[in-house]
Amino acid sequence: MKNQTKLLSGLAAAMIALVAGPALAEPLFWSTQAKPVEESQKMRADVLSKFSGGVDYQASDEGPWRTRIEAELKAGKGTITVLGGLHGELSGLENNLVDLSAIDHVSIGDGLMQLGKLGTSEQKYIPWMQATYLMAADKKALQYLPQGADLNSLTYDQLIAWAKATAEATGGPKFGFPAGPKGLKHRFFQGFLLPSYTHSMVSNFRSAEAETAWNKFKELWQYTNPASTNYSFMQEPLLTGEVLIAFDHVARLADAFNKRPDDFVAFPAPAGPKGRAFMSVIAGVAIPKTAPDMDQAKALVSYMLKPETQVATLRATNFFPVVKTDLPADLPPSVKVSGPAITAMTEAKDALPTLLPMGLGDKGGQFNQVYVDTFERIILAGQDVKQVLNDQAEVLRSLMKDTKAPCWAPDAASDGPCPVN
Structure with a gap:
C-alpha cells in the first residue's frame, strides 16, 4: 500500500509537470x-x-x-x-x-x-x-590653486602652476608621483599625459605633440618631491604630509581617504590640447x-x-x-x-577615455618598459627629448610588429600591428 501511494504521488507530480510545461x-x-x-x-x-x-x-x-x-x-x-x-x-x-x-x-x-x-x-x-586613476590633494594645498582654476577641470598648465605655487609657499616641492620601482608611473604616461597631447598611446609616440607633453612633464618635475622615485603608493606620503598633491590608482589612494577623509579631496586628471585623457x-x-x-x-x-x-x-x-x-x-x-x-x-x-594595452600577450611588461625607460632617460637623466623618443619609438615599433597587436583606444583602429609613426 505504501509503495502504491508513492507511485501515485510520482505519477501526479509528472502529470502536473506535463501540464505546466518545462x-x-x-x-x-x-x-x-x-x-x-x-x-x-x-x-x-x-x-x-x-x-x-x-x-x-x-x-x-x-x-x-x-x-x-x-x-x-x-x-x-x-x-x-x-x-x-x-x-x-x-x-x-x-x-x-x-x-x-x-x-x-x-x-x-x-x-x-x-x-x-x-x-x-x-x-x-x-x-x-x-x-581608474585619480588626482588627490591635501585640502591645505587648495589655497594655492591658480586664480579662476576649477579643481574638476584643471589643465596641465594649471597643475604645473599649482605645484609651483605650493612649492614656493611651503618651502619645497610637494607634488607626488608614483615613480618608485613598483609605482604605476607607466600608466600615467600611457593613459593620461601622452593621449592628452597626442590623442594616441602608440602611433604618435614620437610626434611633435609628444615632445610637448614630455617637456610639460619636465616642468612639473621641478616641483615634484625628489623622494617620488621611491614612492609606489601615494597614500603614504599624502598621510605623512611629504606631498600635498598626487596622482595614483584609486586603490593606492584609498588609505589616505579612509583614515582622514576630511583632509583630502579627489579630482579628475588634467586636460591637454587633445582632451582630458584618462585610463x-x-x-x-x-x-x-x-x-x-x-x-x-x-x-x-x-x-x-x-x-x-x-x-x-x-x-x-x-x-x-x-x-x-x-x-x-x-x-x-x-x-x-x-x-x-x-x-x-x-x-x-572633454573626456578622452583610453584603454589598458591589449593584444600584447606575454609582452605587456616590455611594452610598459618602453614608457618607463623614456621617463628615466628624459626626466631622470635629462637626455634630449626628441632623441629619446626616436630611439624608444623603434623599440616600440619592433614590439608591435612582433606581437601583431592592433591599435586600441585612443589610437585609431588598424589592420594589423598598430603603427608607430
Missing part, C-alpha cells in the same frame, strides 16, 4: 569579472537576486569564457543570455553581438559609450562598471546573437544599469558605477571621496 531556466550571465568565490556569491546574492526570475551568474577566466561563447556562436544557438567582460575581452566578438542602442543609457558619459561600439556604428556593449578599466555587458531569450537578455542589461544595481555592484566588486548615482552614506570613505571625482572625469565634455 520550468524556465534562469538566464546565464557568463562573465570574466567577480571571479573570486566571495565576489561571485555577492553578485548572486546581493546584486542579481532582485532580478525577476533570478540569474545564473557564472564567472570564468578569459580562456574558457571565450571558448564557450565561440562554441555557441559556431553552433548557431546557445545558453548564454548576457556576456560580461572587459573591453579587450569583448573586442573581436562585435560581429556576433546584438545592437543595444535602444537600451536607455542616458546617464552614461558619451566617451564611455563610444568605446562600447567597438569600432562599429552599433552599440555592441554597454559599459557596466569601471576602475579606464572598463567592463561591459553584451548580448550574443545566440541568446535564448532576447527580451529577457535586454531586461537583464537594463537591470545592470539601474543606480541601485550599480551601487550593489560597487559593494560586491569595488568597481565604480558608470551611471550617475548618489552613493549611500555607509560606503567606505574612500568610495565616497573617489566616486564623484570619477564621475566628473568620465562625464567631462
Whole structure:
C-alpha cells in the first residue's frame, strides 16, 4: 500500500509537470569579472537576486569564457543570455553581438559609450562598471590653486602652476608621483599625459605633440618631491604630509581617504590640447546573437544599469558605477571621496577615455618598459627629448610588429600591428 501511494504521488507530480510545461531556466550571465568565490556569491546574492526570475551568474577566466561563447556562436544557438567582460575581452566578438542602442543609457558619459561600439556604428556593449586613476590633494594645498582654476577641470598648465605655487609657499616641492620601482608611473604616461597631447598611446609616440607633453612633464618635475622615485603608493606620503598633491590608482589612494577623509579631496586628471585623457578599466555587458531569450537578455542589461544595481555592484566588486548615482552614506570613505571625482572625469565634455594595452600577450611588461625607460632617460637623466623618443619609438615599433597587436583606444583602429609613426 505504501509503495502504491508513492507511485501515485510520482505519477501526479509528472502529470502536473506535463501540464505546466518545462520550468524556465534562469538566464546565464557568463562573465570574466567577480571571479573570486566571495565576489561571485555577492553578485548572486546581493546584486542579481532582485532580478525577476533570478540569474545564473557564472564567472570564468578569459580562456574558457571565450571558448564557450565561440562554441555557441559556431553552433548557431546557445545558453548564454548576457556576456560580461572587459573591453579587450569583448573586442573581436562585435560581429556576433546584438545592437543595444535602444537600451536607455542616458546617464552614461558619451566617451564611455563610444568605446562600447567597438569600432562599429552599433552599440555592441554597454559599459557596466569601471576602475581608474585619480588626482588627490591635501585640502591645505587648495589655497594655492591658480586664480579662476576649477579643481574638476584643471589643465596641465594649471597643475604645473599649482605645484609651483605650493612649492614656493611651503618651502619645497610637494607634488607626488608614483615613480618608485613598483609605482604605476607607466600608466600615467600611457593613459593620461601622452593621449592628452597626442590623442594616441602608440602611433604618435614620437610626434611633435609628444615632445610637448614630455617637456610639460619636465616642468612639473621641478616641483615634484625628489623622494617620488621611491614612492609606489601615494597614500603614504599624502598621510605623512611629504606631498600635498598626487596622482595614483584609486586603490593606492584609498588609505589616505579612509583614515582622514576630511583632509583630502579627489579630482579628475588634467586636460591637454587633445582632451582630458584618462585610463579606464572598463567592463561591459553584451548580448550574443545566440541568446535564448532576447527580451529577457535586454531586461537583464537594463537591470545592470539601474543606480541601485550599480551601487550593489560597487559593494560586491569595488568597481565604480558608470551611471550617475548618489552613493549611500555607509560606503567606505574612500568610495565616497573617489566616486564623484570619477564621475566628473568620465562625464567631462572633454573626456578622452583610453584603454589598458591589449593584444600584447606575454609582452605587456616590455611594452610598459618602453614608457618607463623614456621617463628615466628624459626626466631622470635629462637626455634630449626628441632623441629619446626616436630611439624608444623603434623599440616600440619592433614590439608591435612582433606581437601583431592592433591599435586600441585612443589610437585609431588598424589592420594589423598598430603603427608607430
